[in-house]
Amino acid sequence: MNAEIIAVGSELLLGQIANTNAQFISKQLAELGVNVFYHTAVGDNHNRLEQVIKIAESRSDLLIFTGGLGPTKDDLTKETIAKHMGLELVFDKEALESIKEYFIKTNRKMTENNKKQALVLDGCKVLSNNHGMAPGMFLTKNNCHYMLLPGPPSEMQPMFATYGISALQEKLTNKEVILSRVLRFFGIGESLLETKIEDLIDAQANPTIAPLAGDGEVTLRITSKTDSMETAEELIQETEQKILERVGEYFYGYDDTTLVQELVRKLKEKELTVAAAESLTGGMFQQELTSVAGAGSIFKGGVVCYTNEVKRDILSVKESTIKEMGVVSEQCAKELAENVQKLLNSDIGISFTGVAGPDELEGHPAGTVYLGIAVKGKATAVEKLMLAGTREGNRKRTVRYGQYFILKALEA
Amino acid sequence: MNAEIIAVGSELLLGQIANTNAQFISKQLAELGVNVFYHTAVGDNHNRLEQVIKIAESRSDLLIFTGGLGPTKDDLTKETIAKHMGLELVFDKEALESIKEYFIKTNRKMTENNKKQALVLDGCKVLSNNHGMAPGMFLTKNNCHYMLLPGPPSEMQPMFATYGISALQEKLTNKEVILSRVLRFFGIGESLLETKIEDLIDAQANPTIAPLAGDGEVTLRITSKTDSMETAEELIQETEQKILERVGEYFYGYDDTTLVQELVRKLKEKELTVAAAESLTGGMFQQELTSVAGAGSIFKGGVVCYTNEVKRDILSVKESTIKEMGVVSEQCAKELAENVQKLLNSDIGISFTGVAGPDELEGHPAGTVYLGIAVKGKATAVEKLMLAGTREGNRKRTVRYGQYFILKALEA
The missing domain is CATH 3.40.980.10 (MoaB/Mog-like domain)
Known part of the structure; x- marks a missing residue:
């Protein structure tokens, strides 16, 4: 048909x-x-x-x-x-x-x-x-x-x-079996990924391998056509294994899943809770987390600290940090992550501070972002991003990285 | 062409x-x-x-x-x-x-x-x-x-x-002028709106009137084809006036604007700031507000109070309110809106508490939502919604209503 x-x-x-x-x-x-x-x-x-x-x-x-x-x-x-x-x-x-x-x-x-x-x-x-x-x-x-x-x-x-x-x-009368599996990657570009598996793509016949980039991610769709579900499964499995041997470090999930769904799944599995302090992302991280039904068991809440006043008065960022290093700084991200974790009594605190754009801030260009990840009982990690997108693109990208960094921290 | x-x-x-x-x-x-x-x-x-x-x-x-x-x-x-x-x-x-x-x-x-x-x-x-x-x-x-x-x-x-x-x-060699204007409405369904202006639609020739429903809104596109920009403007103006005489109370803006853009514009015009307490919406109201560049002058921040603990400890909702009336209640919405306004020292405090779904909460069905709007120096208003959508649809709808209620409060 x-x-x-x-x-x-x-x-x-x-x-x-x-x-x-x-x-x-x-x-x-x-x-x-x-x-x-x-x-x-x-x-x-x-x-x-x-x-x-x-x-x-x-x-x-x-x-x-x-x-x-x-x-x-x-x-x-x-x-x-x-x-x-x-x-x-x-x-x-x-x-x-x-x-x-x-x-x-x-x-x-x-x-x-x-x-x-x-x-x-x-x-x-x-x-x-x-x-x-x-x-x-x-x-x-x-x-x-x-x-x-x-x-x-x-x-x-x-x-x-x-x-x-x-x-x-x-x-439907067709008895041919068509089976597809999508592998999802984050943190690698489309052409670099394709170059790393070029020989596999060149040799493809059944299954076929189709790359697609979008929304900061790259996906590979493996499709197999055979006469039985078993053979189709086997063929896909074989190809998947070859691909993951090359680029497995960037792989995060299958098919329709998203970083946020994987994050909620993993937090539930480990019975951990998270709280967030969001400046440039304005609540987007928390909104995405709560878009997953049942997020209540792993998410406590958080603070959207859009002004310096809220960072200081509610999230106890030191006056000296704001004055001497600015809010677009490693130190501010660190304090925000640690303090929101303590304030909400969660296992993990994450913070987002930086410049969404279009204008620069504190002399930092649009796209400069610091993420703090504070896991109870561990040293707080701060990641710096330099993004080159639009205001909304930078905000979305930042939230994805936040999800990805927590996932990687949970795997470690 | x-x-x-x-x-x-x-x-x-x-x-x-x-x-x-x-x-x-x-x-x-x-x-x-x-x-x-x-x-x-x-x-x-x-x-x-x-x-x-x-x-x-x-x-x-x-x-x-x-x-x-x-x-x-x-x-x-x-x-x-x-x-x-x-x-x-x-x-x-x-x-x-x-x-x-x-x-x-x-x-x-x-x-x-x-x-x-x-x-x-x-x-x-x-x-x-x-x-x-x-x-x-x-x-x-x-x-x-x-x-x-x-x-x-x-x-x-x-x-x-x-x-x-x-x-x-x-x-392009065509010298014909085609001019379009979109009128945007919120809070009225497509068929009711069309019934109210049916005679205008029946009589349409130039300009034409095309209704479209989507995302909880209805829009009317008025399109005029003439030989001069002036005549096109006049024709559209005339039709718009006739339409707004009938359904003007639901009208909120033109063309590509959105409720959130109108809200930011109006807040800037009146030099007012807003803070939010979000439960079921999980940060979506704040995320949408900060998607507009320059929101910094009208938005302080807020609290995502996903658990009862955060509502009580950070936003000072009375223990008796939570125990006796529940968090899905008029009283809880009132306290959240008033307390977040005070905590962040803003002119307006808005709160969202209720049941996104799919499961019910405290015996209330999915879609039961209370919104509190606390404007400094005025009595706090609480609006109740009964929505019938999916979890994500209910959350989005709730945020739109929040934007709409603040806009209407600012007009009053």
Whole structure:
């Protein structure tokens, strides 16, 4: 099965939003072993959408549409598909009931235009929308599969995961096994990593090795196609081992994991708690940590010490440190990390102080950052970074390094 | 000029990254008055890319490619275009020099595969890459324009803004003026807003009115096409006035602004400072505030009080409040807001306490949130929210409401 994902909505072509739906669906399809060869985005325009459908039918046999199922007048995906396929639109009783219920639940008044959302393609399988109003649809005609999903990711994602995938699985006849594993690295650039494993990439056939850089990280995706899950596993394992022999020191995790997830996992495993003192990062380290459900057992809290006053009065940084060495200094990072650890009575204290930019501070250029890591019973470590990104890029990078340094400290 | 944006890279089709480049370029082109009718993404595959180019040439006269210009073996955008157009690839001296300099500047060793990045389409205009290595290209042939840009957004965005747009402007002959203005609303749903202005939308011709919902907000884009900037301004002004007469109470800003930017602007204007006590939001409010450059003059800092212990010991929430009413309570929100305002000596104190989810807390369901807003010299206000999203959605929504409530308090 070869898929094409078609996003409908002028807001995409005007650049008001990014097509994150295509990313989400692609990821899920890759895991099902369905090839995605094209993404297309087209506006709320009947003729152009119909042309796009014709092209897609000529090169793909699964067409997944997102968007254009809503109540407003420019929503025309199902209308265009119905006309193109010669099908009627009919009211779906359950969908209509569920739309009415949705308004009762959220205590809002139902407007007339919302009824249009209960119209579905005659003969389709209706995919329920548990997080919004417009139902999805699935239909097979002339050996081509059509799936229609709503545009808002908060509705589309659970619908696809709950009903879309199982509808597709019923149609899958391919017995070939495609298995992928992603290795994640931090602290090494893409071309240096590729150079270190160039001979492995040159010799690749099955499994294949695909590098990707982004967000300060590099990943390698190892993909193997065989006739059994066991052989696929073995092939991937072999390749992974060869790669890690060369660049294992930068490796931190598999697949969809993130540095912060690995950090929370490791802290839980070791039953350690952390507290943070954040200056330039303004709370980002703590916000990321608490984005992981269950962070409560490993995270106590912390202080965002954006002004010198807060560093001194709440986190007890010495007046002399601020006056003589400045807040962008090794000594300030050290005191912040040690003092926040004591103040919150945690096992680990981490501090972030430096210059996010765009302006310089205390004579230090933007991107100058000190991180302090105070582990109870150990000598406090301070790491210095010289970053060259934007303000927001420097802040994100700093937080990633913080996560990475704690992880490495826990391994040591 | 009708544009199509073509992203090249299997990482898009595997869902490893979202196509944010298409969004960025579309936004810029809309401002230039260039219509974008299609986005396409295709993998690192010579034949499929060539087919995509043929389709694009048949329906668009500006093709903008992103990605596939890098050093690795699967980068083949310029190679495929060269073959398709019958052009040679030649070394660009300046690009080669700049690649060598880049390695010296970042203190890394240049590997041989990086030289490939200095190859450009014979006869093209070279677009310099000031943030990476692969140069961009611009070429016109048979009345069709081709622009090639690198994939990483940190390289593509400055290249397009600095060199891409001016290259396009030289080719633009269209003297029609297209002007857009976006009105941003918070605290009202899309269908209710649309119902309130339905007659205006029905009667629309020039300007047009396009609603869009997302991220807890609704926006209306008013677009006018005329022969002079003055008339366009007038037409938009008239429509905006009619809309704001109906739904002005939910309006908070124009175009690309965000609630947090408006908040920082308003705080600076009134010369007021804020401090925050964050439980469920874990630092997100403070992190967003400090993402705005120059937040230092209006933000002191705050405390992330993730545990009851921190709420009591650092933010002086009464033991009796925690025991008798719990931390998910109006009283706790009140004390947190007032105490953080006093502790940090700011003009405004804001607090966030509640249940992000997925699990309930103290018998309250996920999504139960209390926000305290303590303004020096005024009675503290506490707002209760009942949210129905995911953990991360509830946290984001809570922070938006916090920004909105302070803004409204400043207007009062």
